[in-house]
Amino acid sequence: MPLIQLTPAQRKVHRSEAHHLDPVVMVGGDGLTDAVKKETDAALNAHGLIKIRVFSDDRAAREAMLLTLTTELSAAPIQHIGKLLVLWRPMPTREKPVNEDRMAGPRDVKVLKYSKQSGQRPEVKTLRVLGNQRLTAGGQVKRAKPRKQISVKKRSQT
Secondary structure, three states, rough: OOOOOOOOHHHHHHHHHHHHOOEEEEEOOOOOOOHHHHHHHHHHHHHHHOEEEEEOOOHHHHHHHHHHHHHHOOEEEEEOOOOOOEEEEOOOOOOOOOOOOOOOOOEEEEEEEEOOOOOOOOOOEEEEEOOOOEEOOOOOEEEOOOOOOOHHHHHHHO
């Protein structure tokens, strides 16, 4: 798969974003195994920008690992500094299933009702608010307005 080509400005942005990250993949003494490649692929899918720590003293081997990972996983090499490798790949878009009939579930809300006399504790009431209800500023539960209102003009056409 081809390498992702980034401009120096894009590379700089990704380097600054990766500065505070911790390594999520560790490459041990066995080197670049299939399990390491699989974990790197999973981390790129989950995070997009990752750091990899390589426990090898050979700089040429680390360069080869970086090149192998970028070509096989179609990622962009961002940085190789010391024993850390930084890779980036755009995250795949995730389709969230949309259910039109789904309504918000009930939730319990605590309401404080303050006394008019000073020095008394406020009364704490727990109210259950359903998905089609809302809580007013005064602590009352009211039915929410329907979300989709049809204009007068469209109503007269049907």
